[in-house]
Amino acid sequence: MLYAITDLETTGGSIRDSKITEFSIFLTDGEKIIDEFTSLVNPERPIPYFISQLTGINDEMVENAPKFYELAKQIIEFIGDAIFVAHNVGFDYNVLRSEYRSLGFEFRTEHLCTVKSARKIIPGHASYSLGKLTDELGIELVGRHRARGDALATVELFHLMFQKEKDKLNEFIQSDIIPKHLHPGLDYQTIEEIPKATGVYKFYNEDNRLIYIGKSRNIKTRVQQHLKNVKTKKGINMSKEIVRVEYDLTGSETIALIHESNLIKKYKPHFNRQLRKDKYPYGLFAFEDGAGYINLHLDFVKKRNDAPLTTFSNRKEGVSFMERVVEKYQLCKKLTGLYPTQSACFQYHTKECKGACIGKELAVDYNQRVKRLIDKINFDMDNFFIVDRGRNKNELAILMIERGTFIGYGYLPKNYNDGDIEKWKEVIDRYPEDRDIRMIINRMVRIKKGIEIRKF
Template identity: 35%
Template sequence: MSVTNNYFAVVDIETTGKGLGGNRITEICIVRMHGTEIVEKYTTLIDPECLIPDFITSLTGIDNEMVATAPVFQDVAEEVERMTRDCIFVAHNVNFDYNIIRNEFKRLGHEFKRKKLCTVRLSRELIPGMNSYSLGRLCNSLGIALNNRHRAEGDTDATVSLFQRLLETEDCEATFEKFLKGTNKEGTFPPHLDRSQFSQLPDAPGVYLFKNQAHKVIYVGKAINLRKRVLSHFYTKKSKSYLMCQEIHHIEHIPTGNELVALLQEADLIRHYYPKYNNAQKKPRRAYQILYYKNQLGIIQFAVGLVKSYDSAIVTHYNRSHAVEQLEELCAEFKLCPKYCSLKVQDDCSSHYKIKNCKGVCKKEEMVSLYNIRANQAIEALRASNANYVIKQPGRTQHENCFILVKDGEYQGYGFVDQNVGISSLAECEDYIDRKTTNYHTNQILRSYLDKHNGQEIIYETLQAS
């Protein structure tokens, strides 16, 4: 029997819009077809057994009062099962409707399993070249009536008309066969994404940006292999990834040549765009500095403070305990006074739980000038810990090198340089750097890299031409 001569159940539902797991049906319409012929229609409001959010009411017009006397899904489950029995389940963006209905049956302890066809993907294949494949814009382009938009019956009637047109297109038989194959993963591909955009992704390191219909960035990710990583989003069964895929209309990618720059670029773009579906790296983290000043007694005093614009700040940390720990080590090494290192002591610095080697400046037993000599030595030691270096990485092509610059212990940015260009100093390297802002996340990325690679590919102070 011809594939297009099957029984089809064209379905549309309205829901409470609370994600896949908590999404409940408020209205359903099913049109049963045999080939292009309409056999039967069923439509009803459904009590979702939870409150309908205001934004859903403003979209669909369905409010809590309208569904107060409607049947719950359990009351209509038998009819839904009958209307779709022995049918291919058809919907515009089929995974959404199908998964919501399947979850409703699962709540009742029943399995719901049907073959599926998506009119979005069928339309892309059989009616190429449309500006948009959303139901509203597609129907408008094709001259298909769409009345009572965002209500189950109105959207189902329009989908039926679209589906009838698809059934009458040339080559529809082979296309339907392809999409009905159980091994075909096309059904999980974002319905609004042009496949040519995915096809352009390279098997190389970089950053990718998912954008919605308005070209707003909704997710930023990094990858060692861009094509493979992006594809993994499309085939996951997690609710968050599924919902994100329903919003993806465009993909942009930025080649980086190496994973380290991909990580740094990802952190920078998340901070810039604050994307809807990125959870990590969005929360701002405080930065702390070890700073120094001369107090009223002329003694050089150290402290840990939040980053502002201190001229006397020496070292920046993104964890206060790390800053205090470094200050304690400095105090012990240079025999400084815990009191004048702001390390929570009473008048008697000997009360510090760990540091006991103060020479008595706090008791006027040591000259301030002698104490300040050691304090200045400590300052120089801190400054020396702020190394200047670059991390050399592969470039975006085999003829290119990449350099990540760290100056005075702070991440400055990265740049790509042709291998024929000779660079012999950090100053020359700076001319090729795309300047970036350091933050907690870039600090952690670089620290993790240094710990993992134990100094490999790191060049201090001077550079040899590559």
């Protein structure tokens, strides 16, 4: 396996607007340098003064240098099947991709970041910037902010990590989207333009039929994961059909879950049925035993016809919740399924349990505490807003619950954050509550992660 360790100098600005002014690529097998390709590049635009001060590359130096399109074929041939490596690879790799895209060519290859890999393989450094890290490691860096100097220092860093933990280093190789597995009609540029934000994404086939709906806190990364999926037959079959990707930003993860749930029920996409995986497979259920005591226990939601009080992403999360409420509400571990036994629970002997497990505490007294917990979970008859992140920094997302029922959600400018309830109600788009939405709201209110509850 070969590695193409690369550094680019550019005109600055965003990745899309940056133009390469110099590049240096070293081919290595991980132990020694095999070949080198270094060149100045005419960016066909003026180099900003502050960039020239940083890199030492000015307009005069690149005036007679080859333009990128004159070097493009040579670069591709030089890199070949080597793994593209750079310090902060997201910048160099995507600038190079942008240059090729301007020529109508889609450049994609496997790549590896020496920043990410160094943090794991040689941990404990205060900074992982190339200059500071190489200085601490005793790696000579001649010509900082020139492509050859930075690339050569990155080679030395890479060789050090390769020698230390070769297999672990190779685990950081990232596969890019593989076009041969995808529909030829999919526009790759639209995938690049998807934001790294919370929302709902939708896949359409060539007949303009909606085939899959998903939700993520980072929709760009999640969409790319779908397109790179070559491990499961169903995933590959779906990615072959995708021609168009659309998305709705929600800001709030709670709203994303609700929006996803509503859209799936409305459109019933084919691959949502095939790839369906319960996000919250475990539920908390209640029943009254023969002695009149309310019992609580965890079970798989899909095994039950009755609605759970709340849901959990895994059993461990459910048990952790139960441990907390048993202590808070002084409940019996036997009657909550945490201590299976035919006699008294262990906590009765340590006087932490009042004896409901063996009939020592009256059912009416014990059940009052269980009902307080259930009422807390169910928020029956409560009026409140859930305040969450909006779609941008100037906005809040709000969800309205009135008399214990979900009413809808909307978005509010932050400067309206004055508690004017009527004004808040005006921005709410109404949606009918169903079991799934109630479970989503119930879970978010219970966890209270990143949200605020405002009662009215």
